[in-house]
Ligand SMILES: Cc1cc2nc3c(=O)[nH]c(=O)nc-3n(C[C@H](O)[C@H](O)[C@H](O)COP(=O)(O)OP(=O)(O)OC[C@H]3O[C@@H](n4cnc5c(N)ncnc54)[C@H](O)[C@@H]3O)c2cc1C
């Protein structure tokens with residue numbers, strides 16, 4: 001892990017309220033271990049926003065690192081103002097990676113909302129290795145999608161309003177996909193209610209899964225002890241930055 | 256020439272920049288790019304007798320120029336601390352101060368005695384009296400001068416090492432508490448701990464922190480901290496360790512002028528784990544450029560209007 005003032009190569013809007021930023025960091029790329037890891041960014045030199053913002057790594061191509069972010073509040077708004085040739089202060093890479101035992105399982109990847117970053121990253125890695133997978137990406141409406149719905153290529157989009165792909169949530173899409181595959185293992189990232197629903201379905205069907213989870217974090221290095229998620233086994237907590245962000249689905253509890 | 260040499264009690268520190276409790280872990284398991292031997296000292300996160308898992312999330316949230324936290328004193332407990340973490344300190348030069356918390360007087364004493372019973376390189380203790388005390392109806396012990404005096408008097412009997420007492424700002428008059436712990440034999444006063452605050456998420460109609468009330472830290476509390484340190488400096492003669500919203504060397508100088516002998520860096524570590532080290536370099540440069548041969552020349556040198 002390192003802090004690097006990285007040169008921005010590209011920062012463009014790719015769907016409604018969704019942006020992709022590509023920056024260059026040899027230091028971070030050198031230390032990068034795989035899909036699931038994230039970085040944490042700072043946008044200002046003053047202290048109006050003291051806390052970094054965690055962002056999953058969507059792609060690493062040599063020394064070029066991509067993040068995909070949704071505009072939420074002040075800091076993600078400020079991110080959209082940055083241009084190529086500006087720099088961004090990035091801490092990373094942080095956390096662990098998805099662990100894909102693709103020999104034994106058929107991977108189904110699910111990304112909901114801003115949870116699509118690590119899923120796209122994982123999907124690219126697996127496809128490059130020649131592994132066949134199915135990917136499900138959910139959003140509220142078609143305007144938030146920047147990928148193509150293509151069931152023949154095992155790429156399913158879902159929208160809450162039915163404007164593209166499967167009408168409903170990623171859960172509806174998952175139920176359709178599950179009918180056609182043997183020995184699935186799920187890799188998912190998205191809002192907590194989505195992961196909670198997936199967890200319940202998979203428990204009933206005894207399907208294994210890995211989740212990349214989120215929790216409000218102040219440091220990303222284990223100092224603040226802020227970014228906890230309850231353990232399923234007992235009343236203790238995991239730290240998302242140190243123990244995660246990827247966990248086996250049956251390790252974590254959503255409340 | 257070391258312009259930053261700093262002495263408190265019988266101990267000499269390389270510089271007056273320490274890390275604040277709960278913002279730098281135990282000083283083990285640091286990011287690779289942090290050279291902690293450069294720091295004047297590390298204050299560990301609060302250690303309690305039993306391990307504590309801490310509070311449910313959300314535990315932290317950003318606020319304008321600051322943050323709220325309610326971690327719930329999550330820590331490994333004194334036995335694991337002694338067994339697994341203390342040995343790691345043998346291989347490092349940095350001075351270690353162990354912050355102790357407890358929910359009864361007896362708990363503080365037990366933790367201190369355990370530490371005294373093993374031979375360690377620890378230079379001292381910082382007593383966190385800002386935690387809820389069950390013998391005091393769940394209120395913070397640090398709001399009551401008599402109880403604070405009693406606890407520190409007792410702890411003083413059990414150690415000759417440095418004894419810092421960390422004060423809460425959530426009191427009517429901090430100088431009364433400061434005086435009470437000085438009288439009890441404290442070697443220094445650390446001030447301030449976090450300021451009680453609260454945030455509300457209007458969408459969820461919930462507090463932003465699980466425990467409703469939380470501790471505010473960061474630049475937002477610096478004016479409060481400065482005023483308190485200045486007031487304390489008028490009533491005590493032991494050194495004051497200034498804490499609260501320090502993010503750069505200029506802030507350090509403010510605290511020195513207000514009367515602090517050393518400072519602790521808290522929230523700034525979250526943004527950059529090297530914050531303290533950057534500040535040490537900046538401060539050194541400032542002293543050099545301004546021909547100040549010892550940083551201590553700045554302590555209490557505030558030029559008041561009247
Ligand atoms: C491990 C991890 C990976 C993430 N990956 C992505 C990603 O790839 N793309 C993306 O768009 N978003 C991602 N997020 C969420 C992203 O960090 C927040 O959307 C962002 O911080 C919002 O900041 P803001 O100032 O715009 O909004 P604010 O108004 O400050 O916050 C809006 C909401 O964002 C969340 N948030 C804010 N600050 C933090 C923080 N320091 N830590 C965690 N959550 C926070 C909270 O839920 C908050 O209510 C990730 C979060 C985590 C924990």
Ligand SMILES: Cc1cc2nc3c(=O)[nH]c(=O)nc-3n(C[C@H](O)[C@H](O)[C@H](O)COP(=O)(O)O)c2cc1C
Pocket residue numbers: 224225275276277278300301324326328354383421447448449471472473474476498499500501519520521522523
């Ligand atoms: C996340 C967090 C955890 C903290 N934990 C402790 C603690 O365990 N014990 C303690 O005495 N102070 C604790 N503090 C208080 C800090 O040591 C410091 O007094 C306070 O944050 C003000 O300094 P700052 O503005 O530089 O952060 C904590 C602060 C934060 C932000």
